[in-house]
Amino acid sequence: MRVLVTGGCGFIGSHVVRALLAEGHTVTNLDALTYAANPANLATVASHAHYRFVHGDICDVPLVRDLVAEADTVLNFAAETHVDRSLLDPGVFVRTDVEGVVTLLEAVRTTRDVMLVHMSTDEVFGSLPAGMEAAEEAPFAPTSPYSASKAAAELQIRAYAETYHLPVTVMRSCNVYGPNQHIEKFIPLFITRALAGAPLPLYGDGLQEREWIYVDDLVAAVRVVLAGLPRAPGVHAIHIGTGERLPNRAVAETICRLAGGNESLIQRVGDRPGHDRRYALDSGRLRARGWTPAVAIKEGLALTVRWYAENAAAWEPAQGAEFREYFQRQYGERLGAG
Ligand code: TDX
Numbered sequence: 001m002r003v004l005v006t007g008g009c010g011f012i013g014s015h016v017v018r019a020l021l022a023e024g025h026t027v028t029n030l031d032a033l034t035y036a037a038n039p040a041n042l043a044t045v046a047s048h049a050h051y052r053f054v055h056g057d058i059c060d061v062p063l064v065r066d067l068v069a070e071a072d073t074v075l076n077f078a079a080e081t082h083v084d085r086s087l088l089d090p091g092v093f094v095r096t097d098v099e100g101v102v103t104l105l106e107a108v109r110t111t112r113d114v115m116l117v118h119m120s121t122d123e124v125f126g127s128l129p130a131g132m133e134a135a136e137e138a139p140f141a142p143t144s145p146y147s148a149s150k151a152a153a154e155l156q157i158r159a160y161a162e163t164y165h166l167p168v169t170v171m172r173s174c175n176v177y178g179p180n181q182h183i184e185k186f187i188p189l190f191i192t193r194a195l196a197g198a199p200l201p202l203y204g205d206g207l208q209e210r211e212w213i214y215v216d217d218l219v220a221a222v223r224v225v226l227a228g229l230p231r232a233p234g235v236h237a238i239h240i241g242t243g244e245r246l247p248n249r250a251v252a253e254t255i256c257r258l259a260g261g262n263e264s265l266i267q268r269v270g271d272r273p274g275h276d277r278r279y280a281l282d283s284g285r286l287r288a289r290g291w292t293p294a295v296a297i298k299e300g301l302a303l304t305v306r307w308y309a310e311n312a313a314a315w316e317p318a319q320g321a322e323f324r325e326y327f328q329r330q331y332g333e334r335l336g337a338g
Contacts, residue, residue: 001020002073003025004073005027005030005077006029006074006076006078008029008053009031010078010182011182014042017051023223028054029042030054030063031078032055032057038180041180041314058100058104059095059096065110068104068111069111073229074108074116075117076100076117079097080093080149084272087273088326088330090145093145094149094152098149109160119171120153120154120171120173121147122173123142123143125279126143127276127279128278128280130278133281136285140154140155143274158235166233167234168236176218177213179215179311181215184326188315191305192315200267201334202249202269205249206249207247207277208275209245209248209280213244213293214293214304216295217294218240220291224289224290239282239285241281241282241286242297243283258302269335
């Protein structure tokens with residue numbers, strides 16, 4: 001395949017780029033290098049003969065049109081992804097997550113012979129009651145500016161697929177974790193702070209439930225999806241979920257144990273506004289295609305804690321001025337008041 005990956009310097013994108021190159025595909029990586037990108041994630045493949053990096057924005061119409069025209073498959077991982085940041089600064093989420101997707105759709109519409117595969121999220125369904133799982137056709141009920149932008153992107157995809165008879169595959173994943181994830185996210189934030197003996201800001205009662213997938217399992221799922229892309233016009237949605245659903249407090253306690261920290265580091269702080277209580281995906285469609293997760297959460301957390309402990313040089317640069325300012329806005333008062 002000749003794949004255009006967008007957002008390939010991010011967490012999920014970089015794992016997928018490496019896997020695609022290892023499988024012999026040709027990869028062009030279009031990345032805007034926002035705060036969340038880390039080109040070091042791709043240092044080992046930077047000079048690979050079948051890899052090309054393009055520094056640019058998915059909202060750049062002529063650039064995207066040219067790159068899409070060279071590809072047979074477009075994999076969209078470019079996005080603003082952090083819910084807390086969407087509460088502080090929603091505009092950039094609409095731009096990248098919605099306008100960026102429309103830019104891709106326009107390029108795909110005019111190129112035609114290219115398969116678009118888009119990464120979405122379990123958050124488009126909003127909070128689910130206990131015992132319920134969202135199947136691919138469940139109704140959207142997003143609650144944060146982030147999840148609303150991802151749902152809006154999906155509605156644009158649906159509109160284009162319907163109007164212009166385009167085949168588009170939409171993957172919706174549960175929470176991903178593992179090496180190279182930006183330290184703003186729950187698991188890496190708690191790991192890096194536990195390693196430093198710093199307080200761990202647990203929002204609200206800590207009983208919110210998330211479904212977790214180790215990044216290698218996510219990459220394996222993406223490979224299964226890519227191996228059988230439906231070519232019929234329409235939206236082909238597929239859920240990537242493990243069924244491993246845990247309250248945040250339990251994850252935080254495990255991290256404390258693994259990082260050699262004390263559970264007293266966990267500090268309950270003011271809740272995230274509009275905080276969804278529970279996500280859960282029905283992943284039967286993907287499993288019917290032979291995928292099953294290989295890494296249980298306990299093992300995955302141990303691997304992840306070890307990676308952050310042994311690879312400080314890979315994530316410490318992310319703790320620069322931009323992050324310190326964000327951290328102060330997000331947690332300054334919360335931790336001060338805790
Ligand atoms: O400091 C924190 N304290 C805390 O209690 C942070 C950062 C998070 N949390 C809680 C909020 C969530 O219930 O932990 C849970 C996970 O938080 P995040 O890592 O921010 O992830 P979440 O909001 O669940 O969204 C993630 O999964 C779905 C990704 O950020 C999204 O991009 C993805 O679509």
